[in-house]
Amino acid sequence: METLVRLSFYCFAAATIAFVASAACYLAYAVGRVRLRRTALATDAGPALVTHEASFQPASSGIGRFATLLAWFGVGFQAVSILLRTIAAGRLPLSNMYEFSTTFVLIAGVIYLLFERWYGVRQLGAIILPIIVAMCAYIWLLPADLREVNALIPALQNQPLMTTHVSLAILAYAAFAVAFAAAVLFLIANRWRVAWLPSPDLLDDLGYRAVTIGFPAMSLVLILGSVWAYRAWGTYWQWDPKETAALFTWLIYGVYLHTRSLRGWRGSRSAVILLVAFAAVVFTYFGNYVFGGLHAYGGV
Amino acid sequence: MTHISLDQPIAKPRALPEVVVDRIWRFFCSVRAAVVEIAVLAVLVLIGTLRGSSVPRSIADAFPIMTPLVDGWYAWDVFRSLPFAGILTLLAAAIAVCTINRAPGIWQAIAHPSVTTTHGFLRNAETSATFTSAIPAAELAAQLESALRSGRYRTLTAERNGEIHLYGDRWRFSRLATFPFHLALIMILAGGIVGAAWGFRENQFYIPEGSVRELGHGTGLAVRLDDFSEVYREDGTALAYRSDVTLIKGGEPIESGSMTVNNPLTFGDIVFYQSGFGQAVALKVADSAGQVLFDDALPLGPFQSKLNPDAPAARMDLLPAGVAMSVIAPDENPANAPELDTLHLRPGEMFFMIRPLGADSPIAEPLGATVGQGESIQLGDLSLTFVRERRFSVLQVARNPGIPLFVAASVLLVGGLAITFYFPHRRVRGIVSATPGGSVARLAPMARRDWSAKRVFEQLAADAGRRIGIEPTLQTNEPDRSPAASNQLSRASR
Ligand code: HEM
Numbered sequence: 001m002e003t004l005v006r007l008s009f010y011c012f013a014a015a016t017i018a019f020v021a022s023a024a025c026y027l028a029y030a031v032g033r034v035r036l037r038r039t040a041l042a043t044d045a046g047p048a049l050v051t052h053e054a055s056f057q058p059a060s061s062g063i064g065r066f067a068t069l070l071a072w073f074g075v076g077f078q079a080v081s082i083l084l085r086t087i088a089a090g091r092l093p094l095s096n097m098y099e100f101s102t103t104f105v106l107i108a109g110v111i112y113l114l115f116e117r118w119y120g121v122r123q124l125g126a127i128i129l130p131i132i133v134a135m136c137a138y139i140w141l142l143p144a145d146l147r148e149v150n151a152l153i154p155a156l157q158n159q160p161l162m163t164t165h166v167s168l169a170i171l172a173y174a175a176f177a178v179a180f181a182a183a184v185l186f187l188i189a190n191r192w193r194v195a196w197l198p199s200p201d202l203l204d205d206l207g208y209r210a211v212t213i214g215f216p217a218m219s220l221v222l223i224l225g226s227v228w229a230y231r232a233w234g235t236y237w238q239w240d241p242k243e244t245a246a247l248f249t250w251l252i253y254g255v256y257l258h259t260r261s262l263r264g265w266r267g268s269r270s271a272v273i274l275l276v277a278f279a280a281v282v283f284t285y286f287g288n289y290v291f292g293g294l295h296a297y298g299g300v
Numbered sequence: 301m302t303h304i305s306l307d308q309p310i311a312k313p314r315a316l317p318e319v320v321v322d323r324i325w326r327f328f329c330s331v332r333a334a335v336v337e338i339a340v341l342a343v344l345v346l347i348g349t350l351r352g353s354s355v356p357r358s359i360a361d362a363f364p365i366m367t368p369l370v371d372g373w374y375a376w377d378v379f380r381s382l383p384f385a386g387i388l389t390l391l392a393a394a395i396a397v398c399t400i401n402r403a404p405g406i407w408q409a410i411a412h413p414s415v416t417t418t419h420g421f422l423r424n425a426e427t428s429a430t431f432t433s434a435i436p437a438a439e440l441a442a443q444l445e446s447a448l449r450s451g452r453y454r455t456l457t458a459e460r461n462g463e464i465h466l467y468g469d470r471w472r473f474s475r476l477a478t479f480p481f482h483l484a485l486i487m488i489l490a491g492g493i494v495g496a497a498w499g500f501r502e503n504q505f506y507i508p509e510g511s512v513r514e515l516g517h518g519t520g521l522a523v524r525l526d527d528f529s530e531v532y533r534e535d536g537t538a539l540a541y542r543s544d545v546t547l548i549k550g551g552e553p554i555e556s557g558s559m560t561v562n563n564p565l566t567f568g569d570i571v572f573y574q575s576g577f578g579q580a581v582a583l584k585v586a587d588s589a590g591q592v593l594f595d596d597a598l599p600l601g602p603f604q605s606k607l608n609p610d611a612p613a614a615r616m617d618l619l620p621a622g623v624a625m626s627v628i629a630p631d632e633n634p635a636n637a638p639e640l641d642t643l644h645l646r647p648g649e650m651f652f653m654i655r656p657l658g659a660d661s662p663i664a665e666p667l668g669a670t671v672g673q674g675e676s677i678q679l680g681d682l683s684l685t686f687v688r689e690r691r692f693s694v695l696q697v698a699r700n701p702g703i704p705l706f707v708a709a710s711v712l713l714v715g716g717l718a719i720t721f722y723f724p725h726r727r728v729r730g731i732v733s734a735t736p737g738g739s740v741a742r743l744a745p746m747a748r749r750d751w752s753a754k755r756v757f758e759q760l761a762a763d764a765g766r767r768i769g770i771e772p773t774l775q776t777n778e779p780d781r782s783p784a785a786s787n788q789l790s791r792a793s794r
Pocket residue numbers: 250251253254255257258261262328333334335337338390391392394395398399402406475478482485717720
């Protein structure tokens with residue numbers, strides 16, 4: 001491996017560590033302190049009744065701030081990692097599952113942290129950071145030769161289209177991940193009324209805002225993908241499985257938007273659609289494993 | 301919402317056709333039907349997507365009882381099926397009808413919104429702001445109006461029962477943005493139909509170097525491949541494949557250009573793509589009278605020798621001579637199955653063979669010979685010259701008149717979405733009333749269970765208060781959290 005590529009990988013390793021620590025802190029922050037109280041009822045004959053009672057209390061805000069700081073560290077390391085690889089390869093790392101996923105980790109982190117700033121909702125990190133950690137784990141499990149920088153096959157050599165198409169896909173998936181996290185948190189907050197979770201309304205709105213970023217991005221992914229297909233293969237739409245999986249995902253978010261804006265759905269029904277839709281995102285992302293097709297190159 | 305009051309005269313029973321048309325119209329207008337249609341489309345797309353995968357197979361493996369169903373699944377070409385075309389048509393019709401149906405209402409809300417509201421609406425709003433002042437109601441209303449206007453809100457007022465009703469909104473035209481968006485969806489479908497009906501697509505257009513081939517499809521064009529080149533990187537991976545071609549119309553060259561993968565050549569609305577390449581052989585065939593039967597190049601490689609799959613081959617019928625001719629090139633991969641390479645051709649050699657074709661063929665038996673580049677031989681009555689080795693290029697050629705539709709639709713689609721999402725129509729209502737000590741104004745946003753819109757309103761109220769020097773008191777009502785309300789807003793409230 002070239003030095004820069006190796007350095008880039010070390011930065012990714014550092015980012016992984018930061019993200020794992022951050023995820024742990026976010027989880028501790030969101031769950032709060034659990035205090036077990038032991039109450040003993042004493043009688044003349046000694047303690048007769050011992051009960052254990054769990055009580056939940058909000059975590060200190062310090063651990064939340066620490067979680068955010070660690071997440072910024074992770075994002076910083078990951079940004080350097082991507083930067084080094086970009087310099088080494090002379091292009092953005094977007095062309096195989098390893099490169100695509102490392103960029104996803106960066107963008108998902110950034111989008112999440114932006115939403116955390118805008119809405120001041122730290123508990124969301126308890127869902128998003130584990131997703132990011134899972135992606136890091138997936139990257140570690142990928143065959144090591146994908147970490148090398150390889151030359152592009154002729155069909156992938158369309159810099160502007162490839163860069164925009166793929167980076168918008170990453171942006172869309174990252175936004176959808178935030179919407180998913182908001183939906184999960186909504187369902188928890190709505191069900192159990194945990195006092196220190198953000199208000200369900202806010203979570204509902206946050207999910208929607210994330211979709212208003214993800215949906216137009218996904219629309220552009222589909223459009224630019226077909227333009228690219230036209231440039232490379234001479235046809236806009238091949239009904240290739242990866243394409244149709246993306247179309248499927250897009251349609252599910254379309255259902256979400258319609259039930260919301262026209263039928264006035266809010267809350268748990270909307271949240272459930274977001275869960276289904278995110279399952280479709282995951283299916284599209286890892287679709288290469290299930291089907292061949294024109295998108296099958298790219299390392300898996 | 302329309303209310304049917306009891307003291308209205310009972311409507312006359314309507315004629316059946318009218319009822320049917322009304323039903324159909326209402327079906328297409330129904331948002332519930334639209335949502336179901338999109339969901340059905342999504343399910344069909346999923347079925348079609350999984351067909352390209354091993355998922356159905358694993359279902360059949362797990363539940364053998366499903367095998368016939370799974371076989372049917374693999375056999376069903378969803379995207380070219382009637383139900384799929386049907387649901388797309390239905391969606392397009394629904395979008396069109398729904399648009400026509402909603403347009404007047406939306407226009408009404410933009411151009412002539414109702415200005416008056418009720419105290420009940422303001423009281424029950426999830427958030428509201430109250431401004432108390434010692435100045436008369438009319439003056440307070442005017443100040444609030446100008447404050448809203450400086451926040452780029454349009455304001456309208458109306459007087460009723462001695463109170464001033466205030467309406468303010470911003471980005472009202474963004475409500476129109478769903479029209480270009482949905483129109484774009486129809487245009488993309490229309491573009492697909494136009495492309496399929498009036499375009500053409502030639503997936504494998506073979507031209508050997510130096511040869512001319514007719515394109516057909518009513519274009520009157522012929523294409524000459526002037527040169528084909530491949531560029532490799534140092535490590536042996538392909539960097540680019542390039543074809544240089546000349547387009548010929550009516551025997552005259554009209555344009556020259558080149559194409560590589562990802563960089564097609566466009567001529568008018570016809571696009572040429574580099575798709576593949578291979579080996580070709582230039583040869584000349586003449587009969588015993590000296591008449592030339594063939595003087596061109598044959599692409600080798602679309603076919604292989606029947607006996608040795610590693611050997612590219614070609615075949616052509618020479619009808620006037622009553623023979624079929626095949627050419628076999630040297631084995632391309634001698635390491636693989638060497639026992640099949642019975643011809644042992646060396647580079648630069650080709651094996652030519654003629655076979656009888658038809659009842660009155662001049663030959664009875666196949667005749668064959670190995671020929672070197674530049675050499676001539678006699679096979680039966682025919683004199684054959686292996687002029688030289690060439691290469692051929694495979695192009696894809698397509699004409700798609702749906703492209704302008706597609707491009708325009710893309711712009712409308714993304715633009716419409718961006719406006720809908722990022723410039724949402726914001727609305728405020730309020731009532732300014734006189735009080736013994738002056739006046740009081742209460743404003744509330746139309747933002748039920750919309751956290752962002754409430755935040756925007758609170759910001760707006762604070763800004764307005766700063767501008768007119770009155771600190772507003774904000775009041776919030778916890779949104780209704782009954783299970784039904786937590787899932788759905790009533791449509792009437794919007
Ligand atoms: C049966 C066909 C369809 C009908 C009748 C329909 C109708 C509508 C209507 C009436 C609106 C609301 C306009 C407004 O509030 O002013 C809307 C919004 C929207 N529609 Fe459709 N639509 C259809 C198909 C689609 C499809 C296939 C998609 C893409 C997945 C789509 C995406 C959207 C989006 C993104 C919005 C904006 C939602 C928002 O304002 O938050 N529509 N649709």
